[in-house]
Amino acid sequence: xxxFQRYKKILDLFSEERSFxxxxxxxxxxKTPSSTIYRIVREMVTAEFLESASGSYFRLGPAFxxxxxxxxxxxxxxxxxxxxxxxxxxxxPITSVNVLARLYGNNVMCVADYKSPTFKKNTxxxxxxxxxxxxxxxxxxxxxxxTGKRLENLINLxxxxxxxxxTNFLKELKNDRKKGYCFTEGQVDKGLIGFAVSxxxxxxxxVASLSSIxxxxxxxxxxxxxxYANLTTYGLLVxxxxxxxxxxxxKYHHETNSMR
Amino acid sequence: xxxFQRYKKILDLFSEERSFxxxxxxxxxxKTPSSTIYRIVREMVTAEFLESASGSYFRLGPAFxxxxxxxxxxxxxxxxxxxxxxxxxxxxPITSVNVLARLYGNNVMCVADYKSPTFKKNTxxxxxxxxxxxxxxxxxxxxxxxTGKRLENLINLxxxxxxxxxTNFLKELKNDRKKGYCFTEGQVDKGLIGFAVSxxxxxxxxVASLSSIxxxxxxxxxxxxxxYANLTTYGLLVxxxxxxxxxxxxKYHHETNSMR
DNA sequence: AAAAGAATTATCATATTATGATAATTAGTA
DNA sequence: TACTAATTATCATAATATGATAATTCTTTT
Numbered sequence: 181x182x183x184f185q186r187y188k189k190i191l192d193l194f195s196e197e198r199s200f201x202x203x204x205x206x207x208x209x210x211k212t213p214s215s216t217i218y219r220i221v222r223e224m225v226t227a228e229f230l231e232s233a234s235g236s237y238f239r240l241g242p243a244f245x246x247x248x249x250x251x252x253x254x255x256x257x258x259x260x261x262x263x264x265x266x267x268x269x270x271x272x273p274i275t276s277v278n279v280l281a282r283l284y285g286n287n288v289m290c291v292a293d294y295k296s297p298t299f300k301k302n303t304x305x306x307x308x309x310x311x312x313x314x315x316x317x318x319x320x321x322x323x324x325x326x327t328g329k330r331l332e333n334l335i336n337l338x339x340x341x342x343x344x345x346x347t348n349f350l351k352e353l354k355n356d357r358k359k360g361y362c363f364t365e366g367q368v369d370k371g372l373i374g375f376a377v378s379x380x381x382x383x384x385x386x387v388a389s390l391s392s393i394x395x396x397x398x399x400x401x402x403x404x405x406x407x408y409a410n411l412t413t414y415g416l417l418v419x420x421x422x423x424x425x426x427x428x429x430x431k432y433h434h435e436t437n438s439m440r
Numbered sequence: 441x442x443x444f445q446r447y448k449k450i451l452d453l454f455s456e457e458r459s460f461x462x463x464x465x466x467x468x469x470x471k472t473p474s475s476t477i478y479r480i481v482r483e484m485v486t487a488e489f490l491e492s493a494s495g496s497y498f499r500l501g502p503a504f505x506x507x508x509x510x511x512x513x514x515x516x517x518x519x520x521x522x523x524x525x526x527x528x529x530x531x532x533p534i535t536s537v538n539v540l541a542r543l544y545g546n547n548v549m550c551v552a553d554y555k556s557p558t559f560k561k562n563t564x565x566x567x568x569x570x571x572x573x574x575x576x577x578x579x580x581x582x583x584x585x586x587t588g589k590r591l592e593n594l595i596n597l598x599x600x601x602x603x604x605x606x607t608n609f610l611k612e613l614k615n616d617r618k619k620g621y622c623f624t625e626g627q628v629d630k631g632l633i634g635f636a637v638s639x640x641x642x643x644x645x646x647v648a649s650l651s652s653i654x655x656x657x658x659x660x661x662x663x664x665x666x667x668y669a670n671l672t673t674y675g676l677l678v679x680x681x682x683x684x685x686x687x688x689x690x691k692y693h694h695e696t697n698s699m700r
Numbered sequence: 701a702a703a704a705g706a707a708t709t710a711t712c713a714t715a716t717t718a719t720g721a722t723a724a725t726t727a728g729t730a
Numbered sequence: 731t732a733c734t735a736a737t738t739a740t741c742a743t744a745a746t747a748t749g750a751t752a753a754t755t756c757t758t759t760t
Binding site for chain 2: 706707708709710716717718
């Protein structure tokens with residue numbers, strides 16, 4: 181183990197289900213002597229990436245909250261898209277969850293969400309949560325932007341039941357790419373349906389989507405055109421704002437860099 | 441520079457105001473050759489603690505969103521307190537911002553907040569934001585739990601205008617400690633007032649506070665007893681739940697550790 | 701399409717740092 | 731108080747990071 185990996189491996193042990201670890205547990209789990217782990221953990225506590233509780237337990241530290249906040253207030257995708265989620269919810273014909281998601285490594289991650297106050301069911305789409313790559317409209321509108329070898333690599337990581345399933349998926353992907361939007365039913369949460377459009381920004385390396393999720397029971401066919409119109413309109417708006425934000429950033433850097 | 445510091449120093453460059461950095465900018469700023477920075481940045485991109493955009497810019501990576509989410513869903517303080525913030529807001533006699541905050545290094549950090557929908561003004565208390573240690577009721581209810589050398593060290597980091605100011609502050613602290621709650625006016629945001637109670641859990645090393653912030657203009661003297669009653673009641677409830685959560689965690693560890 | 705320039709990665713000898721077994725200390729508990 | 735568990739210190743050795751430079755790749759311009 182070397183470099184940043186040394187620290188990452190420890191952080192990766194912490195999960196929602198298991199958020200407290202003792203040094204001995206870490207040591208066993210990583211098959212590394214406890215004297216080494218003690219030293220590393222101490223470093224990370226100093227840096228506030230870990231925090232110690234009594235009973236010799238350690239948990240994730242407040243640094244993550246701090247940096248998360250910085251991202252939240254400065255990430256172009258979040259900044260550009262967040263304000264529209266509520267509007268989208270209000271203009272949708274039925275109660276909805278609205279989600280901004282992006283490619284995150286080999287997964288899709290939700291980066292912002294807004295649920296209508298009247299939406300009762302719990303959904304799998306919540307900020308920070310990793311989502312499966314091949315299920316749900318939210319993910320589809322992301323993966324359909326990817327082509328060639330990159331797509332192949334991503335797809336090969338997934339466990340399709342059969343080769344037929346895989347071929348079907350790729351066919352659907354192609355279709356949706358042409359249409360410019362996606363629809364899926366119950367792929368992530370039972371009883372829910374999703375609609376999504378792609379969002380991207382080449383300069384910023386953003387591969388993302390904007391989606392609305394509804395209760396199947398609430399949905400009528402006549403809602404469809406309105407839903408697509410809303411998503412398309414706001415999707416374009418979000419892209420426009422991302423561009424503007426990036427331009428501002430570049431301008432700022434040119435100014436400050438030329439000041440010396 | 442060695443160990444985790446090497447990585448931390450780079451991360452610490454990123455802020456809300458300046459969220460994009462090029463390798464060259466980092467290299468200049470840290471007075472370290474760019475070949476070294478390139479290597480380190482690449483490592484962090486792999487670990488998803490940094491992310492590259494085009495134009496050779498880098499920004500904070502999605503790992504922070506992921507770990508933040510884990511904290512959000514597993515931190516005993518947040519888990520115990522978050523659900524009460526809305527209730528507190530609803531039961532307060534006037535529109536309010538309600539905040540859970542905790543000691544974070546030498547600062548106070550807000551870890552959860554709920555604003556009444558009718559509360560219009562922007563406040564400085566938002567999740568993840570660092571707050572001054574000696575201003576505002578939210579911070580006061582935290583620092584008043586600290587005594588002895590620890591308190592002295594913390595206080596000495598602050599710039600009091602005069603020794604008199606410092607003595608006064610310590611006197612007020614003592615008073616509030618006796619009373620069991622705090623009140624301040626306009627110390628953090630003009631036109632706002634704050635009420636706070638302490639929250640702590642020795643086992644978990646939690647030194648925190650629960651507070652309600654109001655518009656000075658809305659406030660009448662007759663509101664005061666209700667506000668204190670609410671804060672006290674919910675403060676105790678939060679502490680009770682923190683305890684229960686910790687007991688669950690311990691039970692879980694005993695079980696899984698004895699399984700081998 | 702070629703060329704120039706910028707960004708990024710590779711190389712490698714050397715300096716620095718991490719490792720882990722063990723001992724020493726400290727904190728927690730009965 | 732004494733006992734046990736947790737944490738820190740020590741240190742020789744193995745492993746790794748560093749940074750100057752060269753090589754490569756990516757972008758932009760003509």
